[in-house]
Amino acid sequence: MGVMIGLEVHCQLNTDSKLFCSDSQDHRGKRPNENTCPICLGFPGSKPKISKKAIEHGMTIALALNCNISRTMFFSRKTYFYPDMSKNYQITQYEVPLATEGLLSVGDLKIRIRRVHIEEDPARLVHVGGDITNSEYTLMDYNRSGVPLAEIVTEPDFTSPKQTRAFLEKLMNMLEHTGVYDPGKEATIRVDANVSIDGGERVEVKNITGFENVEKALNYEIIRQNSLKRSQMKIARETRHFDATTSTTKSLRKKEYEDDYGYIFDPDLPMVRIDDEWLAKIKRLMPELPDQRVARFVSQYGLTEYYAGVIVYTDKRFADFYEECCRSNGHPDIVAKWAVNYLLKSLNWRSEKISDSKVTPKGFVEFLALIENGKLNERFAKELIKEYVDTGVSPGELLYKTKLNISEEDLRDIIAKVLKENGRAIEDYRSGRKESLQFLIGLVLKETKKQSNPNEISKLLTEMMPR
Amino acid sequence: MKEHLERVKAQDFDNGEFIEKVMQSASNISNEYSAFITMAKDKPNGILPISVKDNICTKGIRTTAGSKILDTYVPPFDATAVSKAKASGGFVIGKTAMDEFGFGTFSTNCAYGAPKNPHNKERVCGGSSGGAACVAYAADFPHIAIAQSTGGSITAPAAFTGTVGLTPTYGLVSRWGLIDYANSMDRIGVIGKCSYDAALGLSIISGYDPLDSTSMNRGATDYVKSIGNDVKGMKIGVPKEYFDGVDKDITENVWKSIKLLESMGATYEEFSLKLTKYATPAYYIIALSEASTNLAKFCGIRYGIEKQISGNYDEYFSAIRELGFGTEAKRRIILGTYARMSGYRDAYYIRALKIRGKIISEFKAAFKRYDSIATPSMPILPPKFSEINSLTPAQTYSMDRLTTAPNLCGFPTISVPAGTINGLPSGIQLIADHLNENKLVALASACE
Structure with a gap:
C-alpha cells in the first residue's frame, strides 16, 4: 500500500476586486485593515456580491x-x-x-x-511572541479577508513527497501561464497535504507555504507516522x-471534533448558471498553456x-524573457x-528568479551582441554573465570597464613575459595546434587577474608571436 | 397622509414646526408603549416621518436588532430601503422595538423592553415588528413604518394592532442593510394606518439594488395607483386548512371581509392546500439553519459589545455570546445548528428545502385559479403578556402557521383589519402570486 498523499492547493486569483466586494484584491503596501469594507469585515446588514471575474x-x-x-453551481x-x-x-x-x-500529467x-x-480567503493572523499554538497574543489583519481563492483538490495519487513538488511546480507554471495567478502581486499558493501510510488514518498538514516546505512537511510526517507504527502506536486522524x-x-x-461544518447553501448568493456562450468565451480566451508553448x-x-x-517550465516569466x-x-x-546553460545557471546559483533579478532582456541581448560581434569570446563571456547577474551593470559597460583596467602597454609587457x-606552446602553435x-x-588572463579582454589578447598574441 | 402630502406640495406647511411636533409625539409614543429602542438624536430633515425596525441599518443611529450583543453598534451605512426613503423626503424618527433578531411572534423576546399594544397595554403588539405596528397605529402624524418579515413578522403585528402590513415579493425590496435572520426569506416591507400608506411606502422603498444579489432587476412601480381599483371579477381562494383551530370570532370577521369583497363583484371559492401542515416545520428548519450561521459573526471582535477576559478565543467567543444573546436566540442557534449537522442535515435541512419546493408548486397551481388567497392573519386575538409566559416554544411557533407558507415561498401578502372583537383588532391576510402586489393593494383598499 505504501504512502498515499493528496493535496489541496489554494491559489489566490488575479482579479481586480475581492471575491464578494469591490475592495482591491491586491493589498501590497497597505496598512493592516486598510483594505476592508463592511462586506469583507462581515458587518451586520452587509451582503456578498460575487465577482464574475x-x-x-x-x-x-x-x-x-x-x-x-458544472453548468449550475452554488455557494455554501x-x-x-x-x-x-x-x-x-x-x-x-x-x-x-x-x-x-x-x-x-x-x-x-x-x-x-x-x-x-x-472560495474566500480568511484574514491574516499574526501570532506575536510565538506560533499558532503558543503565542502571547494575536493580531488580525483583514486586508486579505475575501480575496478570491481557487481550491484545487487532487485524488490521493502521490506516492512520494518528491512527486508533490514536481506536480506543484508544473501546476504553478500552468496557473501563471493562464494569467489567473500573478506571483508578482505577492499572490500566494498555500497547500494542505493529506498523508497516510499503509492505508492507515489520514493526517492533514494545513497551510504550508512554499513547495520545498510541502516536501519537507511530508517527509517529516512519513517518518513520524512510520516510527509510531514501528512502536505499535496508533496514528490518530488529526490536523x-x-x-x-x-x-x-x-x-x-484531533479530527473527530472538526469534521462537521454544518454546510448550508448561502442564501445571499443565487445559483450561478454557466451557459454555452459563457463557456465558449472562456475557451476562446484561453491563453497558451505550457505544453503548447513548448x-x-x-x-x-x-x-x-x-x-x-x-525555458518554459522554469517559469512563465523566464519564457517571456526568452521570447x-x-x-x-x-x-x-x-x-x-546562453539563456539555459549560463544565465539560468547563474540565477540558480543565486537562488533568483528572472523576475526578481537585475537581468533585463535589453542587457542580455547586448551581451549576446558582444559575442556575435567578436568583442567577447565564449570563455570570457561565461565570466561576464556571472558578473552581469551579480551586479546588473550592462554587459557593454562591464566590458568597457574591464578594458580600461589595464593599459595596452602593460598588456603588451605581460604578453611578452x-x-x-x-616557448613550447609557441612551437606547438606553429606546428598547427590552434588550442595552444x-x-x-588563459595564461595572460590569469596574469592580468582577468582584467583584460581575450579578443584583444588574442590579437596582440598573434601579432607579437615570434616568427 | 394624502392631505399631508398635498399640503407639502402646495407649500402650505411649516416644516420646522411639523418636525418638532412629530418628534415630540414620537417621544410620547415611546414613553407610553415602549415602541422605540433608539430615538433619532440629531434634528432630522424631511417631509415624511418614517420609523425603521431596529434590524435595518441606519447610518449614525444605533442599530441593535433588538439584541444586547449589538448594544453599541452604530452602522457606517444606511440600508437601501432607508436611503431610498430619505431620497423621497423621508426622515428617520427612531428605531422600533422588535424581538431579538426577529425571533418571536409577540415582540416579547426583547432585550430592550416589549412594546405594549396601543389598544390595550396589558396585551402584546405581535412580532417581530411589534414596535413598527405600534407606532403605525398610535402615530397622530403621517408616518410609514419600515418593517420586516421572515415568517410573519409584518402580518402578525399588523393584525394585533389593527394596521395594514404589506410584505412584498421576495427580492422586490433590497435587503442591503438588513441584519439577517434567514436570508432566503427575510423581506423588508411596510406597515401603515391604511392601505394608502402601505402602498406609498412600498413604492418608495422597492426597486433594483445591485448591492443585494437577490434583488429583482425591474423598474419602479407606483402601487398607490392600485388604491380603489375595481375588484370586480377577481377570484379569491379560501383554503380550509387555514381556519383549523382559529378563534371563532376571527373566522367570522374574515368571512365578513370576504363577503364584503363578494358584494363588490369579486367571487370566492373554498379549496384545499394539502401541504399546509408541513409549512411551519419546514419554515423553522430552514430559518433556524440560516439564522444559526448568521449569528455566528457576533463574537465581540469587530463590532458590538466586547469584554476583557482571559482565556483563548473559543472562551472569549463563548463569554460574549453567553452575555449578549437572549434565551430565544440561544435556543434558535442550537436548533438551527442541530438541523444542519452531518447525520441530521439530510433528514432536516435538505428535506425542508425539498418540501419548500413542493409548497411553492402547490401555491403556484392555486394562483392559476385565484387572484388571491384569503386567510385569517393570526389564529388568536392579541394575548396578554401574562398569557405568553405559559406557552411552550412549540405552541408559540404554531401561532405562525398561517403566515409561514407565504414567507417560505416569497409570495406577497397584505394584512388588513377585519373588524374588532371586544375592542381588540383582528386581521385578514391576502396572499398573491409573486409580483402581484397591485392586486393586493386593490383588494386591501376595498376591504377598508
Whole structure:
C-alpha cells in the first residue's frame, strides 16, 4: 500500500476586486485593515456580491486541468469559529463545485483532480511572541479577508513527497501561464497535504507555504507516522501544523471534533448558471498553456525539446524573457543556449528568479551582441554573465570597464613575459595546434587577474608571436 | 397622509414646526408603549416621518436588532430601503422595538423592553415588528413604518394592532442593510394606518439594488395607483386548512371581509392546500439553519459589545455570546445548528428545502385559479403578556402557521383589519402570486 498523499492547493486569483466586494484584491503596501469594507469585515446588514471575474478564472483553471465544468453551481457556508473568519463561516462551494474530474500529467505521473472550487480567503493572523499554538497574543489583519481563492483538490495519487513538488511546480507554471495567478502581486499558493501510510488514518498538514516546505512537511510526517507504527502506536486522524523553522509538524486538533461544518447553501448568493456562450468565451480566451508553448518553441524557434522544456517550465516569466530577447536577436538557438546553460545557471546559483533579478532582456541581448560581434569570446563571456547577474551593470559597460583596467602597454609587457616563458606552446602553435593559442590567452588572463579582454589578447598574441 | 402630502406640495406647511411636533409625539409614543429602542438624536430633515425596525441599518443611529450583543453598534451605512426613503423626503424618527433578531411572534423576546399594544397595554403588539405596528397605529402624524418579515413578522403585528402590513415579493425590496435572520426569506416591507400608506411606502422603498444579489432587476412601480381599483371579477381562494383551530370570532370577521369583497363583484371559492401542515416545520428548519450561521459573526471582535477576559478565543467567543444573546436566540442557534449537522442535515435541512419546493408548486397551481388567497392573519386575538409566559416554544411557533407558507415561498401578502372583537383588532391576510402586489393593494383598499 505504501504512502498515499493528496493535496489541496489554494491559489489566490488575479482579479481586480475581492471575491464578494469591490475592495482591491491586491493589498501590497497597505496598512493592516486598510483594505476592508463592511462586506469583507462581515458587518451586520452587509451582503456578498460575487465577482464574475473570479468565476471566469476558476473556469480557466478547470479547462486547463481538463475538468468537467458544472453548468449550475452554488455557494455554501462552511461554519466554524476562528478569529480569521470575519463571519465565522467561510463562503465556499460544497455540494456543487465549479468543476470535477480533471487530470494533470507531470512526465509519466498522472494526477487526478477531484474538484476545483472558488472560495474566500480568511484574514491574516499574526501570532506575536510565538506560533499558532503558543503565542502571547494575536493580531488580525483583514486586508486579505475575501480575496478570491481557487481550491484545487487532487485524488490521493502521490506516492512520494518528491512527486508533490514536481506536480506543484508544473501546476504553478500552468496557473501563471493562464494569467489567473500573478506571483508578482505577492499572490500566494498555500497547500494542505493529506498523508497516510499503509492505508492507515489520514493526517492533514494545513497551510504550508512554499513547495520545498510541502516536501519537507511530508517527509517529516512519513517518518513520524512510520516510527509510531514501528512502536505499535496508533496514528490518530488529526490536523497538524507545519513549523517551517524546525521543519516539523505539530498537532493542532484531533479530527473527530472538526469534521462537521454544518454546510448550508448561502442564501445571499443565487445559483450561478454557466451557459454555452459563457463557456465558449472562456475557451476562446484561453491563453497558451505550457505544453503548447513548448511545442511552439520547437516549431517557431527551432529549439530542441530539451531547451524549449527548460525555458518554459522554469517559469512563465523566464519564457517571456526568452521570447522578448528573440524579438531583438535573430538567433533563437544562440539565445536559448546562453539563456539555459549560463544565465539560468547563474540565477540558480543565486537562488533568483528572472523576475526578481537585475537581468533585463535589453542587457542580455547586448551581451549576446558582444559575442556575435567578436568583442567577447565564449570563455570570457561565461565570466561576464556571472558578473552581469551579480551586479546588473550592462554587459557593454562591464566590458568597457574591464578594458580600461589595464593599459595596452602593460598588456603588451605581460604578453611578452608569457611568450618568453612558454616557448613550447609557441612551437606547438606553429606546428598547427590552434588550442595552444587558447592556452596562452588563459595564461595572460590569469596574469592580468582577468582584467583584460581575450579578443584583444588574442590579437596582440598573434601579432607579437615570434616568427 | 394624502392631505399631508398635498399640503407639502402646495407649500402650505411649516416644516420646522411639523418636525418638532412629530418628534415630540414620537417621544410620547415611546414613553407610553415602549415602541422605540433608539430615538433619532440629531434634528432630522424631511417631509415624511418614517420609523425603521431596529434590524435595518441606519447610518449614525444605533442599530441593535433588538439584541444586547449589538448594544453599541452604530452602522457606517444606511440600508437601501432607508436611503431610498430619505431620497423621497423621508426622515428617520427612531428605531422600533422588535424581538431579538426577529425571533418571536409577540415582540416579547426583547432585550430592550416589549412594546405594549396601543389598544390595550396589558396585551402584546405581535412580532417581530411589534414596535413598527405600534407606532403605525398610535402615530397622530403621517408616518410609514419600515418593517420586516421572515415568517410573519409584518402580518402578525399588523393584525394585533389593527394596521395594514404589506410584505412584498421576495427580492422586490433590497435587503442591503438588513441584519439577517434567514436570508432566503427575510423581506423588508411596510406597515401603515391604511392601505394608502402601505402602498406609498412600498413604492418608495422597492426597486433594483445591485448591492443585494437577490434583488429583482425591474423598474419602479407606483402601487398607490392600485388604491380603489375595481375588484370586480377577481377570484379569491379560501383554503380550509387555514381556519383549523382559529378563534371563532376571527373566522367570522374574515368571512365578513370576504363577503364584503363578494358584494363588490369579486367571487370566492373554498379549496384545499394539502401541504399546509408541513409549512411551519419546514419554515423553522430552514430559518433556524440560516439564522444559526448568521449569528455566528457576533463574537465581540469587530463590532458590538466586547469584554476583557482571559482565556483563548473559543472562551472569549463563548463569554460574549453567553452575555449578549437572549434565551430565544440561544435556543434558535442550537436548533438551527442541530438541523444542519452531518447525520441530521439530510433528514432536516435538505428535506425542508425539498418540501419548500413542493409548497411553492402547490401555491403556484392555486394562483392559476385565484387572484388571491384569503386567510385569517393570526389564529388568536392579541394575548396578554401574562398569557405568553405559559406557552411552550412549540405552541408559540404554531401561532405562525398561517403566515409561514407565504414567507417560505416569497409570495406577497397584505394584512388588513377585519373588524374588532371586544375592542381588540383582528386581521385578514391576502396572499398573491409573486409580483402581484397591485392586486393586493386593490383588494386591501376595498376591504377598508
